[in-house]
Amino acid sequence: MTMRNKAKKSPVALAVLALLFEEPMHPYRMWQLIKERSKDEVVNVRYRNTLYQTIDRLVRDELISKKETRKEDNRPEQTLYQLTGRGRETALSWMRQMLAEPADEFPEFPVALAYLPMLSVEEVITLLGKRLEKLDAEKIRIEKQITPVQDKIPRLFLLEMEFILAKLQSEIKWVRALLDDLNEGTIYWDEAWLNSILEQFKNKP
Amino acid sequence: MTMRNKAKKSPVALAVLALLFEEPMHPYRMWQLIKERSKDEVVNVRYRNTLYQTIDRLVRDELISKKETRKEDNRPEQTLYQLTGRGRETALSWMRQMLAEPADEFPEFPVALAYLPMLSVEEVITLLGKRLEKLDAEKIRIEKQITPVQDKIPRLFLLEMEFILAKLQSEIKWVRALLDDLNEGTIYWDEAWLNSILEQFKNKP
DNA sequence: AATATAATAGTTATAATATTACTATTGCAA
């Protein structure tokens, strides 16, 4: 009795299943809907091929199945996919996991923080200044997506945007505080200081 | 004149280069140091093989090079690696990018938020409650790493921990607020409500 | 009217990373 392939969850895979809850659909159409509805803020479909690849494995794992290949007038051929029973169950099970269990993810910024002393204090100050500008710009970009529709569509459909906005704001606040500490010298390092620290740790275990 | 392979930056790759700034080292030793120094909170070395794979490509791209293969007494063979000039430059350039330019990353939680109506309000409330518990536990875990060493080592060496703690706290706050709204009914949906919304959008473009 | 460009739909190929499962040696504890 060979164990069934347990399909791997991923943002793109969930988006595919969620769309197929609505109706059978071809991959390109999914891509369009994801962009139209701004879900591309939270699922990476920058490279459309990722969608095709994901769909292939979902077919292989029997979460979805090919429905038909059709040729609408004046359009290239389209391959329609539909949900299977297993696909429905799996989508719900993924939702439950993704909501209840924080995933451990490894973003880049904290890694750079971990190795700050590779650069000079002065340079770090300049670089973090640039980061702040970009974070502010990104914050404004997200707000511009939310504000105009806020009184037209229910909040329920803006939650992911609100969440990334909240995260952005907290990062901005934190980086600003760090910059202050660096400017005031509360946090400081240079060659000499780093060497003296190293000595201390060689003496005491 | 073929363009030189532009090595791809990644948390693991940066960690490797950063360690080799200290001295030549073998992969297993890097793995140990990353864990000893708790850098595994921000670079994913859960699977040690990732480290070996990354090192292979860094060698291929000439950011590091094999120094020697040695056999210390009563130890398996070790392959020592060292930084190249290109490796030094690249590490600094990566640091500059990672500090100055926010990367776009695609964590799982916001995707689940984007498809909340797949589940019932009641179930979402339960699931978010569980998430909150785990976020709180994780917060305590991080605090327990920071507190005991706070007055022994300079803040400079705890920044990445402080950052992930700040992000955790902001997520906790946000999820708690969402839970309140769901409990109060400020945000609500069910079959009937969703269908009526759908109707509205069919009429108005 | 001819031509360029954008949009539609999908394919092929490669690189990178995640994940599991190995081999082989030594140290240490039950």
Add this chain to the structure above:
DNA sequence: TTGCAATAGTAATATTATAACTATTATATT
């Protein structure tokens, strides 16, 4: 002395990211 943990590395597969294609139709430009 048996077994497990630690040390060091290898092999194989799955997934995802990234770029570059093909081919058709729609639309804009000259």
